[in-house]
Amino acid sequence: MADLIPVSYKLLKGMNESLILNVIRHNKYISRSEIAKITNLTPPTVTNIINKLLDDGLVKEDKLGESSVGRPPIILKINNEAFNLIVIIIGTDVMEEYIVDDELNIRESQVDRIKNEDEEGIFELLFDRIKYLKEKSSKEIAGIGVIVRGSTKSSEGVSIFSPNIRWSNVPIKEMIEKEFNIPTFVENEARAMALGEFYNGNAKNVDNLVFLKVGHGIGATILLDGKIYRGINDMAGEIGHTTIDVAGPKCSCGNYGCFEALASEKALINNVVKRIKEGSYSIVYKLINGDIENLTPRLVYKAAKDNDEVALSELNKIAIYLGIGIANIVNVFSPELILISGGIARARAFIEDTVLETIKKRSFEVNYSSCSIVFSNPDYNTALIGISNIILTEYMKLKCFYVPYKI
Numbered sequence: 001m002a003d004l005i006p007v008s009y010k011l012l013k014g015m016n017e018s019l020i021l022n023v024i025r026h027n028k029y030i031s032r033s034e035i036a037k038i039t040n041l042t043p044p045t046v047t048n049i050i051n052k053l054l055d056d057g058l059v060k061e062d063k064l065g066e067s068s069v070g071r072p073p074i075i076l077k078i079n080n081e082a083f084n085l086i087v088i089i090i091g092t093d094v095m096e097e098y099i100v101d102d103e104l105n106i107r108e109s110q111v112d113r114i115k116n117e118d119e120e121g122i123f124e125l126l127f128d129r130i131k132y133l134k135e136k137s138s139k140e141i142a143g144i145g146v147i148v149r150g151s152t153k154s155s156e157g158v159s160i161f162s163p164n165i166r167w168s169n170v171p172i173k174e175m176i177e178k179e180f181n182i183p184t185f186v187e188n189e190a191r192a193m194a195l196g197e198f199y200n201g202n203a204k205n206v207d208n209l210v211f212l213k214v215g216h217g218i219g220a221t222i223l224l225d226g227k228i229y230r231g232i233n234d235m236a237g238e239i240g241h242t243t244i245d246v247a248g249p250k251c252s253c254g255n256y257g258c259f260e261a262l263a264s265e266k267a268l269i270n271n272v273v274k275r276i277k278e279g280s281y282s283i284v285y286k287l288i289n290g291d292i293e294n295l296t297p298r299l300v301y302k303a304a305k306d307n308d309e310v311a312l313s314e315l316n317k318i319a320i321y322l323g324i325g326i327a328n329i330v331n332v333f334s335p336e337l338i339l340i341s342g343g344i345a346r347a348r349a350f351i352e353d354t355v356l357e358t359i360k361k362r363s364f365e366v367n368y369s370s371c372s373i374v375f376s377n378p379d380y381n382t383a384l385i386g387i388s389n390i391i392l393t394e395y396m397k398l399k400c401f402y403v404p405y406k407i
Helices: 009-027 032-039 043-055 119-136 172-180 189-200 259-263 265-277 297-305 309-333 343-362 365-369 382-399
Strands: 059-064 074-078 083-090 094-101 106-113 140-148 151-153 158-162 167-170 184-188 209-214 218-224 337-341 372-375
Touching (some): 009 032, 009 074, 032 043, 119 140, 119 172, 140 172, 172 184, 189 209, 189 382, 218 259, 218 309, 259 265, 265 297, 297 309, 297 343
Parallel strands (some): 083 140, 140 184
Antiparallel strands (some): 059 074, 094 106, 151 158
16 A cells, blocks of 8 residues: 555644635635535534634624525625735836735835836835835735746746846845845746736636736746646746747847747837838837937837838737747647737737737647637736735745645
8 A cells, every 4th residue: 555644633724724715815705605615625614714714813704695595694704904915016117016905905005216226226225115115014014025027936036037127146035034024925027917817807717828928028927727837947938038030130138039029019119210210201200209219119009090101010010920929829838818918918909910810820720719819908907916816825824834835
C-alpha cells in the first residue's frame, strides 16, 4: 500500500476556514446553506467555522436573504471594517497609490509623476507614500501590493526588468517587508490586469484564456483551469518577444521583429513619426504643434477619427501584425477567450475588423471558431482588482493558519 501523508486536524481546519472565507469574499453576500452546497462541507462544519470567523471579526452577518418558506436565512459577508490594503501601481510616467478595503472600495488615492525620476528617486517616493498611507489608514494594513511593468518573478517579489523605470533585478518584496513588516506582493501589470478581469470583468467564469495587454509594450498572461500559468521559472507569458518578422525593426530586448516591436503603441508612434519625417502630410503634425516629442497614441486615434490617411494606414498596419501574433496564440493554446486590453483597445473602431480578419485567415478554423476574441476597456482598473485579490487570498490563508501556496 502506498504511504499515506498524515494531515493534521489544525491544517485541515485551517484549509476549510480559508475555503469558506474565500467563498464568502467572491460571492460578497451568501448564506450558510449556500456555503455548504458550494464547498461540499457539512452544515454543522460550516456553522462551527462561521461562528469562529464571526468571533475573530473576519466575517459579519448582514441583511436577511429571501426565502419562500420559513424564516429567511441570515446573509454573511466579509467584515470590511477589519482591515485595509495598500496598492501601488508603478507606470511609465506616474505612480498611483491607493488604500483599498476588503470589498475593493477605494478609500484613499493619489497620483505622483515619476517621469525622468531615477531608481533611487522612485524608491524614495514609493517608501514615502507607503508610510503616508499606512498612517492614514484607521485599520490594520493586511498587505501591500506593488504592480510593475516588465518581467517579474512574483514568487520572490523581484522586478527582473522594468524598462519604463529602468529597474533590473530589484528585490521589491524584501525591501518593503524589511522596512514595514507587512506582507508584500509584487506582480507584473499584465498578470494583475488578467486576474482583475477573471474576478470581476470580461473573463469572469472563464477558466482558459490568454490576456493580452497592448500598450507601450505587449504583455500577456495565460490562465489555465482558472490559474495563472507561470512556467518553471515564473516567467511564462513573454509573448511580446516572440518573433513575427525576422527582418522587422529592432526591439527593446535587442532582437529584431518581435511582436512588441511591430504591434504595440510604441511601434505605432515610431511608424507615424517616420511617415511625417519622410514628408507625408498628416493632421497629427498640427495636433503636436510641430514637436514630435508631444506625440501620443491618443493623438493618433484622434487624427484617425478625422480620417487622417497616415493615422488610419499605420493603425491598419498595426492591426495586421496584431492579428498575426494573436493567430499564433490561438493555434498554440486554443483558449476559450483572448482578451485584448491596454491602450490599443481605444483604437478598437479602427483596428478590430482587420485584427479579426487576419486571425481568421492565419489560424486553424477549429481553434478560431471556438475562441472568443474580445476588446476590454483599458480605463477600468483591473490591475487594482487583481493585485487586491492576490493579497486577500493570501491574507485569508495566513489568518486560518494554513501554509500559503503560490497563486
